[in-house]
Amino acid sequence: MGMNAIEKILSRKSEGQVVKPGDVVMVDVDFTVHFDSMRPDILKVNDPDKIIAMFDHQVPAPTVLAAEHAVNMRNFVEKFGVKNYFPVGKHGISHVLVAEEGYALPGKVLVNADSHTCSSGAMNCIARGIGPSEMTYILCKGRTWFLVGETTKIVLDGKLNERVYARDVIHYLPGEYGDFAQQNLEWYGDGLSTIDMDGRLTMATVSAELSAEFSLFPYDDVLANYVKDRARYEFEPGFPDDDATYAREIHVDLSTLEPQVVLPNFVANNVKPIGDITNEKIKVDQAFIGSCANGRLSDFAVAADILKGKKVAPGVRLLVTPGSQDILMKAMKAGYVETIMEAGGVVTSSTCGACFGGHMGLLASGETCITASTRNFQGRMGSPQANIYMGSPATVAASAIAGHISDPRNF
């Protein structure tokens, strides 16, 4: 029985044995990614060159506590001579940076104490979020365990219609199929070749909301073109065996999808096609585009395209947060920032910021937000009495103009 691509990489990174669902494998980890803080009681590390350190969640520090944590980070970087370091000024959201900067590479294993680390699955990289104590364990020992889950193969056919995006695809799946707890996803199909790297990174990131373990995209022409000038290291992609088996196969015809909105509080089986909710005219107080899910240049481009010559509705706050300094710079040069600001939007520095209710855009009780960030959990973006809907950046921009949740295909 053959192995799928995820099992192949895990096999190569462990003892080379056949890997199958239910196995616990000990795996060598290529990179640990750390942000905002480091514990000061670490006495020795496995390999400083496998450490990537950056500021992403709370940058620039919004509280004294965050500032104190930042001091711990800088001390750690100095103490252990960490070279892969992105201080304030070179900062960005960790999952965005590791792809842009050529660390998240095909066939590598990367961990980070943030659940959206599965983002790097778009790079054909075995990547997942782990907890803070395990992060310290891997930093010290250089390896960890994975409990191998069953894998669902998702085959995309056809092509997305105008104003329907990768974000809508990754909303459609849990709406239709529920959660994928402790299961892996592998993505294939002719339709996938029509989705660019920004879109794939969105889909891999939001796979965390499907409760998936690894969400692995293939090393194809689209990915090969993206990494060829960025890769900082040699890499070896993971491909499935010809006789690889999957627990389940799901086919999605992209041409049949319309924009998909996730309703508040949870994701699995809580998604509606936009046509089913626009007649409710759900009023929004805040519209947010950003995070590791949708803070990329193409997201700025979509927002600017919809907002050009229009105004954000009175009483609505539109916030747009880039995923990195580089994205913000490019968005400025392309004129997107100007367009968004002329429409009445706010463009912030790169940070996780409003996405996790950290700073720069929290919600009051009774308020409603439409967001193209990562999560709709109760209390996620501020008050537990706020409602969070999720849609693509186009849906968010259209809703900001209309003042209520709206279909971007009308803009």
Add this chain to the structure above:
Amino acid sequence: MASTFKGKVWKFGDNINTDLVIPNYAVMYKLEDQLEHTFNANRPGWVKEMEPGDVLIVGKNFGVGSARDIGAIFKALGISGVVAESFNGLGLRNIINAGLPPLPCPGVMDIFDEGDVAEVDWVSGEVKNVTKGTTLQGVPMPKDLRDIVVAGGVENVLRAEGYLAAKS
């Protein structure tokens, strides 16, 4: 460490997420300062009602969400073990790595009412409702992962091996 844990049951439903366990404003607090905020949004006051030794019986997809260390929180509160219809992978890792016994057990929500007493053998997988006299078979974790729990979690391992400074 015993292969069983026994205690009064608290029930929580499906999709209990990390942000409910550790609210956004408490993310950077020290562990001991985070505890009182557990389930503040969905069940305010629970921390005062629960007692060390109590057991969590929870629904599907438990621990979905962020890397916030829900295992460390429940361990520090004195929860003796978590039995779930199913776990999110990251939530499960944090529970194991904190040294708290987990047991996946489909159907478990149906055999308990809140306040019942549960006796759980997390090595064999047998779940007993002591109050009602019913039992159910769960799916125990592989031994390698149970060994991490028995060792008291990964930080204990690191401290014993000299990677972390001794606790002051």
